[in-house]
Amino acid sequence: MDQHGKILTGLGALCGVAWIIAAIHPLDRQAWILENILLIIFVVALLLTHRRLQFSKAAYVCLAAFVLLHIIGAHYTYAQMPVGLWAKEYFQLSRNHYDRLAHAAFGFLLAFPVRELLLRFSGTTRIWSYWLTLITILSVSGLFEIIEAVVAEMVAPGKGVAWLGGQGDEWDAQNDMIAAMVGTIIMMTMVAISEWRTRSR
Amino acid sequence: MNRAYARFSDNGPLQLLVGSYAILWILLAIKPVDRGDWFLENLLVFATILVVLLTYHKFQFSNLTYTLLGLFLALHAIGAHYTYAKVPAGFWLQDWFHLNRNHFDRIIHFGFGLFLFYPVYELLHRAGGVRGGWLSWLALAAIVAMSSFFEILEGFIAQIVRPDLGTAYLGTQGDIWDAQKDMIAAVVGGILAALTVAVVRRQRA
Numbered sequence: 001m002d003q004h005g006k007i008l009t010g011l012g013a014l015c016g017v018a019w020i021i022a023a024i025h026p027l028d029r030q031a032w033i034l035e036n037i038l039l040i041i042f043v044v045a046l047l048l049t050h051r052r053l054q055f056s057k058a059a060y061v062c063l064a065a066f067v068l069l070h071i072i073g074a075h076y077t078y079a080q081m082p083v084g085l086w087a088k089e090y091f092q093l094s095r096n097h098y099d100r101l102a103h104a105a106f107g108f109l110l111a112f113p114v115r116e117l118l119l120r121f122s123g124t125t126r127i128w129s130y131w132l133t134l135i136t137i138l139s140v141s142g143l144f145e146i147i148e149a150v151v152a153e154m155v156a157p158g159k160g161v162a163w164l165g166g167q168g169d170e171w172d173a174q175n176d177m178i179a180a181m182v183g184t185i186i187m188m189t190m191v192a193i194s195e196w197r198t199r200s201r
Numbered sequence: 202m203n204r205a206y207a208r209f210s211d212n213g214p215l216q217l218l219v220g221s222y223a224i225l226w227i228l229l230a231i232k233p234v235d236r237g238d239w240f241l242e243n244l245l246v247f248a249t250i251l252v253v254l255l256t257y258h259k260f261q262f263s264n265l266t267y268t269l270l271g272l273f274l275a276l277h278a279i280g281a282h283y284t285y286a287k288v289p290a291g292f293w294l295q296d297w298f299h300l301n302r303n304h305f306d307r308i309i310h311f312g313f314g315l316f317l318f319y320p321v322y323e324l325l326h327r328a329g330g331v332r333g334g335w336l337s338w339l340a341l342a343a344i345v346a347m348s349s350f351f352e353i354l355e356g357f358i359a360q361i362v363r364p365d366l367g368t369a370y371l372g373t374q375g376d377i378w379d380a381q382k383d384m385i386a387a388v389v390g391g392i393l394a395a396l397t398v399a400v401v402r403r404q405r406a
């Protein structure tokens with residue numbers, strides 16, 4: 001097995017083990033199932049397209065890191081994630097912000113593989129690829145907020161943002177999307193600086 | 202330089218479009234229902250027109266795109282005149298269909314997706330170099346992203362202008378899922394436009 005394959009197998013095994021541990025006694029089985037629907041679609045899509053897409057090693061590390069964050073969040077229904085609870089106490093925050101961290105991580109970690117795909121397959125230029133990555137992340141984040149609202153109305157009709165996902169924040173959707181945007185902008189800035197330094201070397 | 206598109210001085214349809222929009226805009230700028238709200242609603246219009254003007258010598262859109270932009274901006278000018286919540290056409294719909302609110306703003310979100318899909322499509326194709334099946338998906342993503350970004354801006358403005366009112370601020374008219382519904386309207390408009398573009402391209406091919 002080549003180095004690329006070894007890293008990929010290692011990351012897959014790590015996520016698999018973490019998923020199995022998190023699947024045992026999650027805090028709320030129903031919430032855990034809901035959170036895992038999108039994860040399973042995401043992982044199956046990655047597996048099915050794996051041969052054609054062939055992401056770089058760095059991109060696979062980003063993807064695995066995001067999957068791990070989500071596995072941990074889903075186990076604790078996000079709202080009860082211990083580190084988030086600790087931060088809430090320590091910094092006297094209004095809510096457990098672990099979910100917001102995951103939204104920022106979504107932007108930060110997925111921007112890298114998304115840009116890689118766009119550069120390789122869409123035919124776009126380097127400059128435009130930064131914009132198109134931001135557009136892709138923000139649109140997926142927006143779609144996620146739509147799905148979350150639809151699910152909230154199905155699971156807890158009339159309760160609105162008091163439901164788990166929102167934790168009572170009436171600007172929850174907007175704040176989640178801002179987090180994803182900021183995460184993307186940080187990653188794209190880092191990529192731009194590193195590419196600029198490589199090319200001016 | 203090989204110019205695929207006519208200069209402004211030779212482009213009669215574009216002159217007519219700009220002229221009629223200017224007249225409509227000026228008429229609706231006279232005594233709007235709420236001057237402060239009218240100004241707020243027009244900030245993004247000024248920004249859009251400024252960008253299109255300043256980039257005109259470098260990049261000209263097709264007349265179809267300018268027409269679509271003009272139609273969208275005309276609808277928006279009507280909405281801004283009446284603070285959206287008080288557009289007469291919205292009240293007629295409210296009475297006819299027994300709705301709980303004036304839905305004119307949602308029509309504009311739908312119109313945003315419907316009218317702006319093709320301009321974005323053209324920009325990504327001609328300036329961004331995007332090709333093939335990616336074009337429709339990325340143009341649609343851009344529509345959803347801009348719609349999401351608008352909801353973020355609306356959230357900021359609501360918190361600055363009336364922090365006491367929260368989401369009950371004018372823009373949302375008391376609907377807790379207002380942001381999500383606005384975005385759905387834009388997605389649906391965008392999908393309809395994408396399908397139209399696909400059908401027209403297939404017939405021409």
